[in-house]
Every structure is written in structure tokens, then in C-alpha cells.
Amino acid sequence: MNDVTIRNATCEDAESILTIYSYYVKNTAITFEISMPTLDEFQQRIAGTLTRYPYLVAIRNGIIVGYAYAGAFVGREAYNHSAELTIYLSPEEKGHGTGRKLYTALEQELSVMGITNLYACIGSPITPDEYLTHNSENFHAHLGFTKVGTFHKCGRKFDRYYNMIWMEKILELVPDTNS
Template identity: 55%
Template structure:
């Protein structure tokens, strides 16, 4: 495998990113989307993230092979120092360390933004099946996330009920008079380079 490059996502990457996501919508319960979003819907989702949070892609030989981003956790102001993570890797590229590289970059960016808590919302089966395994939970454990809660049988897909779990990673110390969160678009090219983004 060649060298994987991590960079900021662009709107021009939309179709490549959506293609990766389509596999998970159609073939898995990793996402609880049951229909593939339209280009317009997916564009709107990306635009919302771009306003404040990082949206990054992993590129190998000019091809996007994975992506990750953070977005608001709940959305009220007091939650500003928390963010929810999302990550998807091209199906035939899993197990190559791409997810780890994306998540390490997301964590570094989040720390630079003054975000203290990261959360992952993960589909979880009572019994592993062809649509959903424990791989995502195991990956997050490996990345230092802790299991903090479960919602029982809250997602219905492929004529089956699935659970959802929350996992949490604490990035820094919770002190009074915390500095405000810095929107990702305000980062200079020099800071982006220091954070490992090309």
C-alpha cells in the first residue's frame, strides 16, 4: 500500500465521499440511514460541518479511501466543548490503519479547537450478524474511547432491531473559565500543516 495522505475535504470530493457511504447504507446497519442520501442532501450535511468543524479525507494514490468529521453534540451552547465523531472507510480498505490515522488527526484538531469531549454514536447488535458486528465498538476501544451508555433496540433496519451505544473520549482537563472553541475554518495553513493536514 502507498502513502496515505490526510487533507481537508472539499465540496468537490462530495461524490467520492458519498460513494463510500452508499455501501454502508445499502449493506450494513453501521449507519441507521435506510436510503442513500441525494447529492443535495449530502451536500447540505457537509456544508453544516464546514461552518465550524473539521471534515477530512484519507487519500491514497489520488483516490479517497476514507473520511471523518466532527459535528455538534446535541447542539446547545453549553455543549460547545463536546463534539460527535463520524468515520467511514472504503469497504475494501478496512484494516490498513486508515481509520486510526483519520481519528488521530481528528483528535489533534479537536484539541487545537479547545474541544474536551469526543462522542461516538455506534450501532450495536445483541448478536453479531451479516449487517452489524462489534468491530466499530472494538475500534473505538482501541482508540481510547470508553463505553458510557446504551439505547436498547432503538434502530430498525433490515427487518431487525439494533441497539445504539455511546462511547466517550476525554481529550483534556475540565477547568473553569475554559477558552472558547475555535471554529476550524479559522485555522491558518501553518496550523493545519502542524496538525498533519496536507
């Protein structure tokens, strides 16, 4: 049973969210961020996201155990029906269905906003190692995302190169009025 609740994040959640994120910055190549952002920087990131997109947290027993948010895809007006998604869970929270629950809630909110194209930018190992596996790619594929592109050796962390892949999920096909 998944006794996790999902709610909208606030800037006051930044410290708990940053604690989760810090694990990934320090110990993985899941994020290509190398230096830890400050609490103030993270609060500004959350506030900036909330001006236009949903930012959700998952709570178990009163503790934030994961978060997911959407952001602009490319940042041009013609892409307003598209969004890039991000998700992080506390390491011990994996395998409990929390990631699926967060993404499902995020997709529902984005759909109501008229966003139909979802994208995920995912670190991908050239060869799986102790810092990066194919788990993120597999998670997204399990939720209906399809791999659409690879950028080779574009990230460097822990003195090794990593690829970056893009995955997409189309919530609703919009009729093409040009045909």
C-alpha cells in the same frame, strides 16, 4: 507502510464520499440511515459541517478511501467543548491504519479548537450478524474511547432491531471551578 494522506474535505469531494457511504447504507446497520441521500443533500451536509467543524478525507493513490468529521454534540452552547465524531472507510481500506490516522488528525484539529470531549454514536448488534458486528465499538475502544451508555432496540433496519451505544474519549480534563 501507510501511504495515505489526510486533507480537509471540500464539497467537491461529495461524490467520492457518498460512494463510500452508500456501501454502509445499502449493506450494513453501521448507519441507521435507510434511504440514500442525494448528492445535493450530501454536499449540503458537508458544507454545513465545515462551517464549524473539521471534515477530513483520507487519500490513497489519488482516490478518497475514507472520511471522518465532527459535529455538534447535543447542539446547546454549554456543550461547545464536546463533539460527536463519525468515520467511514472504503470496505477494502480496513486494516491499513487509515481509520487511526483519520481519527488522530481529527482529534488534533478538535483539540486546537478547544474541544475536549469526543463522543461516538455507534450501532451495536443485539447478536452480531451479517449487517453489524462489534467492529466499530472495538475500533473506538482501541483508540481510547469508553462505552458510556446503551439504547436498546432503538434502530430497526433489515427487519431486525439494533442497539445504539455511546462511547466517549476525554482529551483533556478541564478543572472544575465549582469545587
